[in-house]
Amino acid sequence: MTAAHFNKEKGSQLKLFTPGPVHVPERVLRELAKPNDTHRSKPYSEMHQMATEGLQKLLYTKNECLIFTSSATGIMEACVRNLVKEDEKGLFFSIGAFGDRWYEIGETNGKNSKKEGVEWGKPITPEFAQEALNKDKYAVAFIQANETSTGVYNPIEKLAPIIKDSGALLCVDATSSMAGVKIEVDKLDIDVCLASVQKCFAVPPGLAVCSISDAAVEKAKQVKNRGLYFDFIDLYKRHVAKHQTPTTPPIPQIRGLTAQLDYILNIEGLEKRFERHEKLGKQTREWAKNIDLEMFPENGYESNTVSTIKNSLDLDIPKMVSMLLEESYRIVNGYGDLVNKTFRIGHMGEIQIKDLEEMLKVLGDIIKTLK
């Protein structure tokens, strides 16, 4: 259905193959244009409940899920402010720009912060994690599941038990993987698993969500100077008591999310969705290999939602992006230090195999003229 929808629009609008904001199906866009009731009304509370219960199913968790009027960075800041006490230390694992950002959030919030990073393109390995944890006593560990800059997927299933064994709380930034890659929150005992909705959910930006464990809620109660806007306790209380938020939420995006969760859980199905993203990743990597382009991530750790591809053919990346734009497709240059050294293709949300194939064919033809 989405493939048909997607193709229907060909020529009439830009098709985003970006690492977010991503292409949003018309059926979701239409949800945003529906008239709103207030955020203290029964219809709102019902929608809020549907959205957060849907998130619980998506994340295989009994933990409550919270709604934030912010980007994912807002919840990253919330984790730092709510979970690290003055006399405690936070450990920030970094494999790229967003790991570095989380560490910067720790620093700029005056928290005792330690960064343990690896060369960009590499993942955090279990050995590296264990060694880092052995160095000191950390109250909370922060880590990306999928690093949107390098296109590396951390082996989070292996890392979570090691981190939790150390006694630290575990916060996972699943921004560009939640709803595209399976993350079993309860099985991995993740305390906060967060994301924004403009990535694998295929909802327009302006809303971020997370699951939160009882342990995280209890910990927050002991932390001073949490502020008001991102206070986990306030958000949690209002959510549990009334299925509401303390301040006015982005109602249009929540309606979009509710519709998408229904689609994901009841129409496409979780397993099929995760399989589709696996195929999208694999197909992109095969395409790259066939035209002699290398992947930036270390072999075996490539993301299935965003492919960061090395500019091993020494292409004029801005020109390539611009030529593809003329064909109504958008991909993006590398992030930060990786600009022109890499480029990125986002293949998440509602992008179907056929959509990807069509775009890659056009991009392949452009690359031939640029080589």
Place this chain on the structure above:
Amino acid sequence: MTAAHFNKEKGSQLKLFTPGPVHVPERVLRELAKPNDTHRSKPYSEMHQMATEGLQKLLYTKNECLIFTSSATGIMEACVRNLVKEDEKGLFFSIGAFGDRWYEIGETNGKNSKKEGVEWGKPITPEFAQEALNKDKYAVAFIQANETSTGVYNPIEKLAPIIKDSGALLCVDATSSMAGVKIEVDKLDIDVCLASVQKCFAVPPGLAVCSISDAAVEKAKQVKNRGLYFDFIDLYKRHVAKHQTPTTPPIPQIRGLTAQLDYILNIEGLEKRFERHEKLGKQTREWAKNIDLEMFPENGYESNTVSTIKNSLDLDIPKMVSMLLEESYRIVNGYGDLVNKTFRIGHMGEIQIKDLEEMLKVLGDIIKTLK
């Protein structure tokens, strides 16, 4: 045009006469359903520039205007974190629930905070402000223009010069007045003038905006522990350099805001818009007087965007609200401690005189049956 539009929908959807989120015209809702490009694209930057330049005209200011992915409360927290140093004091003038909230933000962010409040229903007078400022040395003063809980409008034009004379920076929460009531930022020398868009702008919630003075930007540079998400410097730099935001913004609401600013500035016109809100306020107060309902605010300080009306007839407010809902109109009960002691009618955004008259007639009939 909007009146016709509004009436056309009669019976087909709920009509909000709320203090926000308010009724949104279909033409604005449609903006939210348009496909998005990314927040690093030229089309986004152009839209961002249009929106922020429109805000400058609306606020009669040369100060830069910033875009936040948050509710207005987020910018209230940003003001506290960015402008008050550790060894300084903030003065929070409070005339109701949102003044109390700002003070709470000061406290929960560990800032040295002093609240100077008056009995709910009363405004801050110039004498009261002067006396409060004489008591101590304050680095920043925080005050509501319009207090959404009590329906009181502070005499901000008289208060601003007194506050600025004390040497304090001035932050004004204009949440339920910006785009409905004239606020001349440069004339009053307001350092931060903030609002969310789901009130007088008549845009769905999920976006907040502010003007920021050079003095506020310079001050922020000296303040430690500003965090990352609400860092004025980061937001300001990216805005000035690229007409962008540091993190992903709520693109649909920004598109709605851009359309509304065009409508406000170029179709309705600023003066006409402010006059219309004056008339809406006056008309509501006359209606209340005619059926022996008293206004909650002190005479002369009633808001023209939200009327808080005393329950002087001892009405069953929840029943009244519910009966009106059956007629497809929503008004709301009193806020916090004022529940059942007052009720509130919002008359801001795109509500026309004729719309208000129709609703008030229906409400008047309901009140007759309840007396």
